Amino acid sequence: ITIENLRNEIQASDEAIDAYLKKLNVITINGHLRLLDFDFRTKLIEYIISIISIQDWSKDNIPIDKCATEMREICPKYVAKQFLEQIGTISSDDNSISLNKNTISTHYALDLLRNLEKMKLSEFMTCWRECVPAEFPIDLEQLKEFVIMSEGTISYIDIDNLSEKANERIKTLFSRKNNWTLSELEPFLSSLTTSNAEFNSLLATHTRCILKDGQKYYVPKYG
Template sequence: MKLMEVNDDLLSNLKAGKRLVIRGEKTDHAVLCTDNTTYDLKLAETTNGLLLVPDGVTSDSFVDNTRSLEHKQVAGLIHTYFELKPTRPKLKKVRVLLEDSEYEGAVEEGAREITGKLYTTDDLLDIVQASEDEIFRELAKIQACTINGHWRLLSFEYKSRVIASILNLVEENSWHLSAVPLDEVLNTLDNLEPRCILKHVLACYSEKSKQNNESESILYSLNEDKICQHYAEALLRNSGKFNLEEFMAAWQQCVPEGMKTDPAQLKGIALVDKTSFPEVIFRYHIDDLPEGERERFNALFKMKRKWTMDEIKPYVEELTSEKVSIGALLQKHARASTGPNGVKYFNSKHPVK
């Protein structure tokens, strides 16, 4: 028998008949998950042995101070128990697993053999160390979709092709960017791409429109920030360092007419080197950074010795929690200093490896 110390939330889950699941592969440190929370599972020692007694009687069971002697069989002597502490889910593995089998379109799918393993929901729940809700939120964040029962990532090139097809259709029909009819997109483009892919890409780069629609067709409003960010990444993806002024001009020319690019759309995907003359921009994507807190800060300070708050915030926001703010993270891993221009900078508190 093993003992496990649970908090009130976990106890409520158990009393309600819900499951607690231990997840991970054999080489992983074990975590325990509810439907929506992940806990670190560690073995703790007790200074005194604990006797496990089935049907044991406690002092609050006695009435009117009446006492009696009962013989009980001791089922076990325990010196350790499992201690549970809330922890950040280990979600980077989801992207790593799915990157080996990116979907590149129906034609390419039929013409080549898929080298990577395909994963169902049950497969991911078996090996990813996170709760079910956290895994589904991560799948939405990385824009994964289900194709024939398996979770797949669309390759960047294929996704770009689908986005271009939708935007060309919008332009040909002079549709307003906030009133793109779903049915017409599907009926026109389903000879080029599967309907499930068209719906998925629309869901990733737009929201259901609030505009009135007399035809009763579902309307979508294209998300300016997401579309512009996609085109920024397309420009930076294989270009190395790019003259900032030239990049901004080229970027604005790439996006659909009626959309406006903004440097804020680059947060988390690119950095500007202001020490260079002229200033240059290059791809630096949050998805390429380590998942661990210490490793993340080490990688950031290895890339750049000093960061402003606006620069570093997009890369560390996801490490925060209800109890740990960005300020607390920076206080733990960085030293603050004020530059000659009055701007606050952060540099590493620990040696950068």
């Protein structure tokens, strides 16, 4: 599919479409949209971090053209430029980017978790801290759309693989964890609704509340 096809089919502004494609790590190759593989993105990020160190560039002022040229050994320059724009904020003159530290640290966190069933939370936090540059933040809040935390462990969950049917999605979530807080459930259910009223109705239909140690939790309504 081409970007023109997408804009003709979807009722949204060009800016909204571009932002969504950026979030999905989609680039344009010969006019067609292509999704960058996770492992390839890892390779690109590691290469960029290495170049920044070698060139002694500020992570807040990375020259796009020069960096893309340095990356020509692992990908075409036009691919490198698009990827750089995905992982950073472009300057007003369009010549440089400020690396998005949250984007990078989140990627490394998912790289640790995505091929494991689960990991001890304390061990994960130690490994995560060691993976990213010292000045990059590591905060579990960054991962709320990607992980499930339960009984001192953390595990990866791919929201794109969850059913679009509310009952099936909720069944899957509760098969992974018995009790959920509202803030934990929200990232995985909000895309199924268009308003707070609809979201609350979904919860009322499929879950019930319990109190545990003064904290409100949601559990399956039936079974």
